Amino acid sequence: MSTIRVRSAASYWLALPAAAWMLGVVVVPIVLLAWVSLWGGRAFSTASPITFDNYTKFFANKTYVGLVFSTVVHTATLMLITGVLGYCIAYFLVVKIRRPGWRLALFLAFVIPFWTSTLIRAIAWVPFLGVNGVINQTLMFAGATHSPIEAFLYSRTGITMAQVSLYTMMAAGPVVYMLNAIPPQLREAAMTLKATPFIVFRRIIFPLTLPGVVIGQVLVFLNVMADFATVATIGGNKHALLSNLVLLFYEGSQIRAASVVAVLLMLCMLAGVIVALRVVDIRRLGA
């Protein structure tokens, strides 16, 4: 028994507002975008003929198809870096730090920057990476280089560096949660049975944290694919990934092309999430 009868009418009523909200504000616009991407003609009118021309035009363009791939590669790189880094940090925080006071303090230290705007944090990287920026000044001061390294700013490297700083905690967070749920006696029990720490990690701890890893990766994936501001600001307006392309076409008032890219972006995200959901069932979170 619980406060809600299983399969009762009350649950439908409770679910209705949220469902209606999401349907109206998310589903309908996405479907609309898909429809607009199929519009022929040039005017903004609902009477436009339906055609696949916009898609054929997009895929006929080698550069744009290449862009889809380079966006995926860039995202995969970020996922790898943040995944490994995030796991190390999470492991250190949960397993290696004994005193809960320290653990809380460190955890807060990591989480607090999150509560500042992502935009500000991305902007903060510009004075850092530039030719006269802090990193270059430190390197030159330490004598490591003679002239400033230009590759840090307005380049893919710079974008990756900034995004690692922005999103690693997203990869680490769910892992921390899952690691916390593992009772420490499990490790001890395994070790008394003569398992080396490496085996303990590989066969017990890592599989138990796998859901957290996957969730973290999904979060990073979603955020990196959708992130246009960092790419534009730190890339110096020179670089464009798939999300930037939507905006570029939108600003050029080419709604059809923008919708095509938007639909492609959505399909990529859906594909990624579906793969992830096969691996882990997040409805069992916390159970």
Place this chain on the structure above:
Amino acid sequence: MGWKIRLNITGWILGVLTLIFLAYQWLPIFTLGVLSFSGPTGGTTFPMNGTSFHWYEQVWRATVMSDFKPPLLRSSILALACSATTIVLSVMAAQAMRGEFRGHNWFFYLLLLGIMAPGILVGFGFAILMRLLGVDLAWDTTTFLVHVSWTLPFGFLTMLAVFNRFDKRLEEAALTLGASRLTTFRRITLPLILPGVMGAGLFGFSLSYDEYPRSMFTTGPDLTLPLAVMAQLDRQLTPEIYAIGTTTTFFSLIAVTIFTFAFWAMRRSVDGRRT
């Protein structure tokens, strides 16, 4: 004893890595904070040319083109409204999931769609929808709707996790003792899930406060704070933007501290009552 040494070394390596990353994450923000106190002729990188509150004064002084106070106010009101709406809707939705109604799997994925869909898409699509319907875009109507669609799934997941850990037997006890479902929910369930509710509220507030891709398309003529910051980026990049960054960070921290304190206080009162 070999593996004990290896454990220690691993511990050290991980520790150093963690601390390096901590610095990596904090340094830009720290630099931002330091540079915001630049002298009046300071640029956006070192040297600072003296220290002053000049840039904070600039932020405070309202001019037609760069006035941050209305956007700050709008963002705060919007975030509070989002937070409240998210709390109510996510508790309702999570409770509905417990009822395991037919189609609750689809419902779950429907809500997840809000997290999955990139902000630009939702904003862009919604703006086109409004254009087709002839509805004017405004920060307090269309942007509010879109913001909630972003924060609600996070609140929903939080409440789901809380309900998953929730001990149903407490409700059962109350129900067997004759309390109505509503009373049980109000007096037993709610107090126990309140920390989760605070979490959902916190998500609602902070996610809405910092949100910009959805806002970009749906605010109409009035800007929210992140949009005002982005507009300022287009103009000259002066330490004024660092002052804004530091100020908004400060406000975020205050809001989070208040929420966390409330969370902690409620947790303590709930735990206190149990023993």
Place this chain on the structure above:
Amino acid sequence: MPIKRRHLLAAAGASTLAAPFVLSSGGPSFAQDKQLNLAGASYDMRDAILQEFAKRTNITPRPWVSPSTQARVDRIRTAPVDIITVDAPFAAYAMNEKLLQPIDISRLPNWSKLHPLLKDGRATPTAPLGFGANPGRMMYLDEARTKASFVPAFFQMDSIGYNAGKIPTENNTLSWGELFNPKWRGKVALYGIDWLGMLDAAMGMRALGLINPPDISNLSEKEVDTVVAFLKDKKKEGHFRAMWKAYGELVNLMASEEVWIADAWWPVVVEVAGKGIPMHYAVAKEGYRAWCNGYGIAANAKNLDACYEWLNFWMEGFPGARQSEIGYFSTANTYEKYLDPKLVTEVYGGVGRDGGSLEDRANRVFVWNTRPKNLEYYTEKWNEFLAA
């Protein structure tokens, strides 16, 4: 304790129900009447001008800023706009799309004070007309010249801005091709919006002899392909440090000396020089790229009288003087009473100023900013360049 929790729950419930009402009851907003919705750019929506306008007319200006003229024109479709900052070719385009309404010249008493370059399309009866969209030719909507698509407000002839400490020149003259000189690899910034960036790049390529289009302001598809292919190669070599869209961005780039040469605008030169960096504006060897910005009235403008107030305010001289301070020429010669006489001789007379006087510059116009007929193709290829 129970009391506190109950209050909290009640508050949460009430605020959810009340939220829509609270929000829609206004929040921070100006008085609804006496407002003017402007769609402008960062180089004209400037505080001094806006504040003076509000002071004189008691109308509250509400500016919306975007560096892209196309984006501003599109905004008329989706948001309330009264006045839009536009140039002649885009005004013609917007007229075609029924987004602008004709301006009645008889309501503008200072129209006769317009510089002949704008009023008639040439500085003197024998000066060259220049390729592209000449405003003096394009803005009139009828033979009798009683209606215009936009009111010219300020203009300039653009060339190349460069850091004189790093780049040597002879007599402050640079060819447009200097933008692509491999010596400055990694220190170049190019304008990032499609039609203008493409035009500047085409000017550079023409100076280097790489292309020779009959009308450089209206490149054919094949010519666009050539330009973009060249740009993509340059990008791969790392020739460009960054692309810039709003003049503040370029100021930062040049003031921090990350960029040494760019297809800059006058206000950039003024500001960077003011920060102590020796930035100069070159005389263009092949001729300048001229442009003229002004104001059009949106088709669905709400307050027509306020619009004419704005137009007359701009022709009266105060804004013209303020724009002169950042290096633009005022189209109406009413600015002198608001401008320091020394600046008048500097800016208009060319005394101690790069590039000479207004007359010198007006006589060396090669091309006018134009909205190309196949802008969509430009956008598609330009986005390719950015995506590469």
